[in-house]
Amino acid sequence: MPNSESTQSKHTAVELIKKFQRLFSNLNHKQIAERLVKLVIAKHTIQRVALLVARDGHVYVEAIANRTGAQTSIDAIATSLSRIKNLPSAFIHETFEQGQPLSLSRSAMSGLIGKTIPVDTQSCLLHPICENQNTIAVFYMESQGDLHGLQQTVQQLDTVWTFSSLLVRQMIDMWQHEEQAERFRLAQQALWASETYLNAILNHSPALISVKDLDGNVVLASEHYKQMANVDDSGFVGKNVFDVYPKDVAQSMWEIDLATKKTQQTYEVELDLMHKDGTQHTYLLVKFPLRDKEHNAFGVCTIGTDISERKLAETALREQQSRLNYMAFHDSLTSLPNRSLFYDRIYHGLARARRANSRVALMLLDIDRFKNINDSLGHDAGDILLKAIATRLNEGVRDMDTVARLGGDEFVVVLEGIHDIDDVVFVANKLLSTLSRPIEISGHSISTTVSIGVSLYPDDGEDTDELLKNADIAMYKAKEAGKNNCQFYTKGMNATAVNYLLLENDLRRAVEQQQLTLYYQPQVDLKTGEMTGVEALVRWQHPERGIVSPAHFIPLAEETGLIVPIGEWVLREACRQQRIWLDAGKYVGKIAVNLSPRQFRQKNFPGKVEAILSETGLDAQHLELEITESCAMEHAGETINQLNQLNQMGMFLAIDDFGTGYSSLAYLQRFKVQKLKIDRSFINDIHDDANDAAIAKSIIGLAHNMQMRVVAEGVENENQAEWLRNMGCDQAQGFFYAKPMTAKQLESHFRNGRFYFDGTVVRLEKHLREQQLKVGA
Numbered sequence: 001m002p003n004s005e006s007t008q009s010k011h012t013a014v015e016l017i018k019k020f021q022r023l024f025s026n027l028n029h030k031q032i033a034e035r036l037v038k039l040v041i042a043k044h045t046i047q048r049v050a051l052l053v054a055r056d057g058h059v060y061v062e063a064i065a066n067r068t069g070a071q072t073s074i075d076a077i078a079t080s081l082s083r084i085k086n087l088p089s090a091f092i093h094e095t096f097e098q099g100q101p102l103s104l105s106r107s108a109m110s111g112l113i114g115k116t117i118p119v120d121t122q123s124c125l126l127h128p129i130c131e132n133q134n135t136i137a138v139f140y141m142e143s144q145g146d147l148h149g150l151q152q153t154v155q156q157l158d159t160v161w162t163f164s165s166l167l168v169r170q171m172i173d174m175w176q177h178e179e180q181a182e183r184f185r186l187a188q189q190a191l192w193a194s195e196t197y198l199n200a201i202l203n204h205s206p207a208l209i210s211v212k213d214l215d216g217n218v219v220l221a222s223e224h225y226k227q228m229a230n231v232d233d234s235g236f237v238g239k240n241v242f243d244v245y246p247k248d249v250a251q252s253m254w255e256i257d258l259a260t261k262k263t264q265q266t267y268e269v270e271l272d273l274m275h276k277d278g279t280q281h282t283y284l285l286v287k288f289p290l291r292d293k294e295h296n297a298f299g300v301c302t303i304g305t306d307i308s309e310r311k312l313a314e315t316a317l318r319e320q321q322s323r324l325n326y327m328a329f330h331d332s333l334t335s336l337p338n339r340s341l342f343y344d345r346i347y348h349g350l351a352r353a354r355r356a357n358s359r360v361a362l363m364l365l366d367i368d369r370f371k372n373i374n375d376s377l378g379h380d381a382g383d384i385l386l387k388a389i390a391t392r393l394n395e396g397v398r399d400m401d402t403v404a405r406l407g408g409d410e411f412v413v414v415l416e417g418i419h420d421i422d423d424v425v426f427v428a429n430k431l432l433s434t435l436s437r438p439i440e441i442s443g444h445s446i447s448t449t450v451s452i453g454v455s456l457y458p459d460d461g462e463d464t465d466e467l468l469k470n471a472d473i474a475m476y477k478a479k480e481a482g483k484n485n486c487q488f489y490t491k492g493m494n495a496t497a498v499n500y501l502l503l504e505n506d507l508r509r510a511v512e513q514q515q516l517t518l519y520y521q522p523q524v525d526l527k528t529g530e531m532t533g534v535e536a537l538v539r540w541q542h543p544e545r546g547i548v549s550p551a552h553f554i555p556l557a558e559e560t561g562l563i564v565p566i567g568e569w570v571l572r573e574a575c576r577q578q579r580i581w582l583d584a585g586k587y588v589g590k591i592a593v594n595l596s597p598r599q600f601r602q603k604n605f606p607g608k609v610e611a612i613l614s615e616t617g618l619d620a621q622h623l624e625l626e627i628t629e630s631c632a633m634e635h636a637g638e639t640i641n642q643l644n645q646l647n648q649m650g651m652f653l654a655i656d657d658f659g660t661g662y663s664s665l666a667y668l669q670r671f672k673v674q675k676l677k678i679d680r681s682f683i684n685d686i687h688d689d690a691n692d693a694a695i696a697k698s699i700i701g702l703a704h705n706m707q708m709r710v711v712a713e714g715v716e717n718e719n720q721a722e723w724l725r726n727m728g729c730d731q732a733q734g735f736f737y738a739k740p741m742t743a744k745q746l747e748s749h750f751r752n753g754r755f756y757f758d759g760t761v762v763r764l765e766k767h768l769r770e771q772q773l774k775v776g777a
Contacts, residue, residue, distance in 0.1 A: 028174060029062075029078075029170075029171040029174035029175055029178070030062075030063070030076035030078060031076070032167050032170065032171050032174075033051050033053075033062035033063035033076050033078075033171060034063050034074050034075075034076045036051055036063070036139075036160065036164060036167060037049050037050070037051050037063045037064065037065040037074060037139075038065060038072075038074055039157070039160050040065065040139060040141065040157060040160060041065035041066075041067055041072055041074070043153045043156065043157065044067075045143050045145055045149055045150055045152075045153040046067070046141050046142070046143055046150070046153060047066070047067050047118075047120075047121070047142050047143055047144050048064070048065065048066050048067070048118070048121075048141070048142040049064070049065045049139060049140065049141045049142070050063070050064045050065075050087060050139070050140045051063050051064075051137060051138075051139055052081060052092055052096075052137060052138045052139075052140060053136065053137045053168055053171060053172065054096060054135065054136055054137065055172055055175055055176075058080055058081075058082075059080070059081040059092065059093070059096065060078055060079065060080055060081065061077055061078075061079050061080075061081055061084050061087065062076065062077070062078055062171065063075065063076045063077065063078075064077065085116065086116050086117075087116055087140060088109065088112050088116050088117060088124070088140075089116075091104065091109075091124075091126060091140075092126065092138055092140060095126040095128050095135070095138045096128070096135045096138060097135075098128075098135075099128050099130055099133070099134075099135045100128065101125065101126065101127050101128065101154075102125070102126040103123070103124075103125050103126075103147055103150075103151060104123065104124040104125070104126075104147070105122075105123055105146075105147045106121070106122050106123065109121075109124060117142065118142065120144050121142045121143070121144060122143060122144055122145060122146055122147075123142075123143050123145065123146055123147035123149075123150045124140070124141065124142050124143070124150075125140075125141050125143075125147075125150050125151065125154055126138055126139070126140050126141070127139045127141070127154060127161060129161065129164045129165050129168055130165065131165050131168075131169060136165065136168050136169065136172065137164065137165075137168040139161075139164075141154065201222070202220070202221070202222045202223060203222070203223050204223075205222055205224060206224060206306065207222060207224055207303060207304060207305050207306070208222060208224055208225055208228075208283060208285070208302065208303070208304030208305075209221065209222040209224070209301075209302070209303050209304075210222070210225070210236060210301070210302045211290065211299050211300070211301050211302075212240070212257060212299055212300045212302070213298070213299050214261065214297070214298065214299065216240045216241065216254065216257060217238065217239070217240055218236050218237050218238065218239055218240065219237065219299070220237065221235055221236035221237050223235070225244075227275050227276060228244060228273060228274070228275065228276070229273075229274040229275060229276050230243075230244040230245065230246075231244050241253045241254055241257075242254070245273075249271065249273075252269075252271075253271070253285075256269060256285075256287055257287065257300050260287045260288065260289055260300050261289060261297050261300060264289045264291070264297055265288075265289075266286065266287065266288040267286070267287045267288075268284065268285065268286050268287075269284075269285050269287075270282060270283070270284055270285070270307070271283050271285055271304075281306050281308045282306070282307050282308045282311050283304040283305060283306055283307065284304065284305045284307045285302055285303070285304045286302070286303045286304075286305075287300055287301070287302050288300070288301055289301075323691065328340065329341035329344075331390075331404075331405040332681040332684075333383055333386055333387065333405075333681075333684070334386055334387055334390035334405050335390070336390050336393075336394075336403055336404050336405045336411075337402060337403070337404040337405075338404065338405060338406075339404070339406050339407065341404065342402065342404035342406065342412060342414075343464055345402040345404070345414060346360070346362070346402065346414050346464050346467075347464065349402070349414055349416045350457055350463070350464070352416065353416065353417075353457055353458075356417070358416075358417050358418060358419060359418035359419065359456055359457060359458070359459075360414065360415065360416055360418060360456070360457040360467075361414070361415040361418050361424045361427075361454055361455075361456055361457075362412065362413075362414055362454065362455050362456075362457070362467045362468065362471045363412065363413040363414075363415065363424075363427075363428065363431075363452055363453070363454050363471065363486075364406075364410065364411075364412050364452065364453045364454075364455075364468065364471035364472055364474070364475045365393075365410070365411040365412070365413065365431070365435075365450045365451070365452050365475070366409060366410050366411075366450060366451050366475055366479070367385070367386075367389065367409040367448060367449075367450055368448065368449045368450060368451055368479070368483040368484060369448070369483075370382065370385070370408075370409040370448070371547075371549070373385060373441075373446065373448070377441060377442055377444070377446075378442075378716065378735050379714070379716055379735055380442070380716045380717065380735075381441045381442050381446075383684065384439075384441050384442075385439060385441060385446065385448065386405075386409065388439045389411065389435060389448075389450075390403070390405065390411070392431075392434045392435055392437075393411060393413060393431065393435075395434070396427070396430050396431050396434050397413055397415070397427065397431075398415075400416055400417070401413060401414060401415050401416060402414040407551055407555075408549065408551040408552070411450075412468075412471075413427075413431070415427060418456070421456075421488075424454060424456070424488075425486075428452050428454065428486040429486070431450070431452065432449070432450065432452065432484065432485070432486065435448070435449065435450050436448070436449050436484065449483055449484035450484070451475055451476075451478035451479045451483050451484065451485065451486075451487075452475060452478055452485070452486040452487070453470075453471045453472060453473065453474030453475025453476070453477065453478055453486075453487055453489065454471060454474055454486060454487070454488045454489065455467045455468075455470040455471040455474060455488075455489040456488070456489075460489045470489040471489060473489060474487040474488060474489040475487070503552075503553070503556060504556060504560055504562070506542065507540070507553055507556060507557060507560075507562055508562060510540055510542070511562070511565050511566060511569060515540060515541050515542065515543070516538055516539070516540055516541075516566065516569060516570075517538075517539050517540075517541055517742070518536050518537065518538060518539070518570065518573050518574060518577065518742075518743070519536075519537045519538075519539055519740035519741055519742060520534040520535070520536055520537070520577075520588075520591075520740060520741060520742070520743065520746050521534060521535050521537060521733055521738060521739070521740040521741070522534050522588075522733065522737060522738045522746075522755065522757075523535060523589070523592070523711060523731050523732070523733045524731060524732055524733065524737050525730070525731055526721065526724060526725045526729055526730060526731060526732055527725070527730075530755075531588065531589060531755040532589045532590070532731055533588065533589035533590040533591065533592055533624060533731075534588050534589065534591055534592065534746070535591075535592040535593075535594075535626075535733060536570060536573075536574040536577075536591055536592065536593050536594075537550070537740050538550060538554075538566065538570050540553055554596075557596075558596060558597075558598060561598065563596045563598050563599060564596075564598055564599055564602065567595060567596050567598075567599035568599070568608070568612075570593060570594075571593050571609070571612055572612050572615070572616065574591050574593050574623075575591075575612055575613060575616040575618045575623060576616045576618075577591070577743055578591045578616075578618055578622050578623070579616050579617055579618045580743075581747075582618075582622065586747060586750050586755075588746070588755065590621075590622060590623065590624040590652050591622065591623060591624065592624040592625075592626055592654065593623070593624070593625055593626065594626045594627075594656060595625055595626060595627050595631075596631075597627075597628070597630075597631040600627050600631060600639075600642065601638070605642060606642060606645035606646050606649065609625070609646065609649070609651075610649060613649075619650075620649045620650040620651040621650050621651065621652070623651045623652065624651065624652040624653070624654055624675070625646060625651060625652070625653055625654070626653075626654045626655070626656040626677065627639075627653075627654075627655060627656065628655070628656045628657045629655050629656070629657055629658050630657075632655055632671060639671065640670050640671060640672075643671050643672045643673065644672055646672075647672035652674050652675065653671075653672060653673045653674055653675070654673060654674065654675035654676070654677055654711075655671070655673055655675070655676050655677065656677045656679075657677065657679040658676045658677055658678055658679060658699055673708065674708055674709060675703075675708055675709045675710065675711060676699060676702070676703040676708055676709075676710050676711075677710075677711050677712075677713055678696055678699050678700075678710065678711070678712045678713060678729075679713060679714075680713040680714025680734075681714075682695050682696045682699075683696065683712050683713065683714045683715060683716075683720055683724075683734075684714065684716075686720055686723055686724075687719055687720070687723065693723075696712070696724075696727070696729075697727055700727050700728055700729050704728065709730040709731065710729055710730050710731070711729070711730060711731035711732060711733065712724050712729050712731070712732045712733075712734075713732075713733055713734065714733075714734045715732040715733065715734030715735075715736045715737070716734050716735050716736050717736055718736065720734075720736070721736055737757060738757060
């Protein structure tokens with residue numbers, strides 16, 4: 001009998017092994033996990049089972065089986081336990097650590113019921129699977145029956161537990177093999193990608209890329225080397241620097257390579273290299289050592305970037321910046337220091353005078369009857385006169401003294417190191433004599449004089465503004481005394497007639513008493529010769545001084561805030577006049593109105609414009625508003641908002657004095673403007689100054705590329721007009737076409753509803769006929 005029982009037991013064990021072989025043969029690790037939990041969930045006492053396996057220091061939920069009524073679902077999820085929220089992870093980790101079965105009644109897991117454990121669960125049991133005294137897996141089981149029944153069921157699964165260690169080990173090995181295969185596949189893919197990237201870089205990169213060994217031989221090089229003058233079609237590989245570069249260049253590069261290997265540091269150097277096409281290019285070479293795993297250098301890598309265009313741009317930018325800096329501190333017409341540089345010079349001059357206990361004389365000069373010269377001979381003649389006076393002023397003072405142009409026809413001379421008042425008198429008389437000599441202008445010998453006002457530091461003021469104000473008072477006294485003389489400031493002078501404070505009061509009354517008037521200067525289409533619009537220009541008809549130039553009262557108005565009511569009056573009067581012309585059938589095109597920065601920055605300025613349009617009955621399409629470039633860029637975000645509102649109202653918008661500020665193209669393209677106006681400073685010497693011509697041409701191109709029209713200001717002669725026409729400029733305005741005129745004067749040029757230019761300028765019809773004849777020929 002014992003032999004029979006032993007034989008039967010062996011037979012049963014063999015059958016059992018064969019059964020498991022059939023069940024688990026040719027399965028992958030996921031299928032093995034599914035089959036194991038399927039064997040466990042087959043016991044009806046068990047409602048849920050999960051197989052958890054320890055791999056690489058982490059616990060993974062390989063498969064979960066759930067019973068719902070008569071239905072059983074099995075999922076192989078292979079997910080980290082930390083990502084599964086419906087399993088009691090603390091008990092699972094405890095079982096892995098202890099390596100002993102863990103039975104849990106409902107009371108033992110009360111805190112987890114309804115959270116990680118289903119509400120109807122009455123008992124749980126965790127059964128470890130061990131290998132060499134290490135827990136490699138845990139079966140977690142839940143039952144809706146009592147714990148005793150679950151324990152009996154688990155005992156019936158001894159065969160599953162016996163084979164599970166082998167099967168779990170097989171799963172782990174499969175995982176590791178699969179991971180190794182995946183790592184190998186990824187490594188192969190990464191190697192292929194690296195080779196592909198490297199080949200793409202070497203074949204298509206517009207850079208010099210090379211790798212040299214420790215002997216200086218090139219083992220890797222980009223195709224870009226074939227553009228070098230001394231590199232043939234075989235490329236750079238297999239050569240060294242002495243094979244392809246001039247000796248001095250090669251020696252320099254070799255020394256840098258040696259330094260790179262020796263110090264194991266990165267070096268940068270700029271080098272000029274010749275291309276096969278004969279052009280010289282500047283390259284920025286970056287050289288750095290290549291190191292192995294032990295951090296030992298085994299070669300040198302060089303990456304060279306062609307920075308020729310950047311170098312040219314940097315040079316051009318420096319030149320432009322230098323020119324802009326010069327323009328920022330010098331008068332564009334006379335090249336004298338402007339107001340900003342004058343303030344800087346006198347600030348330092350006063351500091352030196354304080355230390356030396358000496359005097360400083362400030363001489364303010366104003367040209368007598370300068371307006372008569374401008375009106376009779378034109379602005380070109382006035383500019384020639386201003387240049388000649390600037391030259392004579394420089395010649396009449398010492399090198400240590402400062403001559404500056406404050407604006408218009410006002411100049412200032414600062415004399416330092418004054419110890420005797422007679423020295424100032426001598427200089428003043430010398431300047432009066434020098435400046436009164438005749439000057440040849442447009443074929444005429446013109447004699448002009450100046451009035452000079454002098455204030456002294458520290459007698460007449462402790463700072464620049466006070467000295468300038470008192471010199472201004474003395475200068476007006478010189479004019480009252482008959483001009484062509486010099487007056488020193490004294491405290492007893494009647495400053496009320498000339499002081500800016502009184503001028504401010506006069507200006508306030510000018511708005512109230514309607515002393516302001518508008519002049520209109522036509523804007524002309526350079527292709528057709530037709531008037532396309534007019535610019536409204538404000539003038540002040542002072543009851544005592546006569547016409548006061550805007551150059552004198554506009555800065556004062558800006559400073560005092562009077563520019564706001566003045567600007568509102570100009571806008572209303574321009575709209576009213578445009579409405580009158582439209583009703584009379586006189587089409588002048590759009591009427592352009594300049595906006596001051598203060599006026600444009602008013603709260604709800606678009607609403608004020610809309611109210612004026614409504615009041616005057618003028619449609620927005622007949623109005624053009626101009627803001628200066630510097631005003632536009634001062635608060636760009638606010639400017640965009642204001643311009644958007646005005647644009648939505650339907651009016652034409654323009655940026656005035658373009659080229660004199662510092663525009664950001666990023667903002668400019670967001671401004672809702674239709675026109676750029678080239679500042680007259682770029683038009684004056686457009687034939688003689690290549691920089692001015694280049695700037696004007698660039699502005700025209702920029703405007704057209706941004707779908708804007710462009711108008712040139714200050715066109716004074718036929719050569720300027722012809723140049724602008726050839727460059728594609730759309731419109732122009734200036735004395736060459738017409739001076740600013742009153743509304744009645746403008747109306748007198750209308751015949752049959754069309755504006756005709758007077759006979760004192762060359763009419764564009766002449767140019768158009770000449771072009772037509774050329775085309776016909």
